[in-house]
Amino acid sequence: MTSTAFLIGGDLKVRRLGFGAMQLPAEPGPARETSLAVARRAVELGVTLIDTAHLYGGGANEELLAEALYPYPEELLITTKVGVARSGPSGEWELDGRPAVLRDQVEQALRRLRVERIELLQLHRIDPQTPLADQVGTLRDLRTEGKIGRIGLSEVTVDDLNQAQDIVDVASVQNRYNLLDREHEPVLAACEAAGIAFLPWRPVAWGEAGARAEVAAVAAEVDATPTQVALAWLLGHSPVILPIPGTARIDHLEENLAAERLHLTQAHRDRLNRLPELA
Template structure:
């Protein structure tokens, strides 16, 4: 049977369950949809989720405020990670990369207020800003860590070379790249994370609409009495011990379906069949 550990440590620090929750899809507007968002966030924690992913970019801070409204005071062991380094122009309303030291500091201070915490246990750089020297971006994050505002640092959408360059400046606790059963472009980055013991948080952990249409995924799902989405998540958990998927949803039923994937065990044969999709070995 293809088994996997149920928890991992971020940067040698907080221990979290290996199936998290991505909050990006939660509606933030006032009204019935927001009430459902609050219920989904609370239910995620009830179901055992111990890592919730958000970002400054998600509603320009409104997603962070939503999570605080739903969950503060936070239960012991819950880690809410946020991301900084993307900003919206006050003049045009357009978004773009902005990891200048002052911008990073402003976004971190705003996140601390919105999340109602004194320290962000895991802060990730949403994107490397090509217009700002990498040493300045990472140096600022390291300073925030030294000041006690941040516990552990992570990166998002990086290459192996960028990860190596960053690790020369800071301790990297996590990497958040796009990755799923049908999209393994960042397999080399995953391998580098596994070698270094860095948590890998795949965003878009289930291919939109495609996984359920794949005959092999559907066949394994039928064998297990599971859904194609659950099989795709179970494959991720079996694929690497540093994998920490963060599937997101705004629906309670879908949330419960996703979390149940942690209880699915693939046989070696099933894992190999899934692993061979798309010519991957």
């Protein structure tokens, strides 16, 4: 039986199937009202892990979640990411892991989310212009100061992870990964060996038509949607995988969360496991 829960950092219990808030419109109007409803429905349905980032609207997504969900249920974890800022010559978004920028974005997130501590704070990307030790060291210092509970990384290699682990305990890794895109399988293996949560972003993505046809065939056999098959495959592929599918629609949200109850036989999994070879 596939476990439906995971302890991030060894002590923070969450439901493995979470929610990515990136797609929620935050601008005033009917779309924002729908976004609030989607976030609230996710929590009603038992989601305890919601992912956001400073990059998503320059903090507007964080504010949206606070409006929808504050005061938060005790079991709810909202994790956010820092390290991308409007630092370009014309104000465009660029990787920026300078300690002062990371500190400022964490302080902004604390205010926007209306919390005293961010239980899981992730470095959105490693800034190649700033020493890794300075970036991870800043997050470690913020943890020491009580503003961060646990530290995660995003879009990293095994070498990046090892270097960061020499500086601070890494509780999570968020890399692109799905049924048809397993480039980061070595990172997933490293996370599994170390008991680190692996949050695949873009957990549902389709490749060539033939691959999609095979997913559709399995979906038809188990009376599910291809999206549900893709999510169920992730949940069964490794016990450290915590998918965070995003949507701005309640019906899609409900469909995604229902994937947790989907049973794939070993024969189905064997067929799905071969998909990257066929794509």
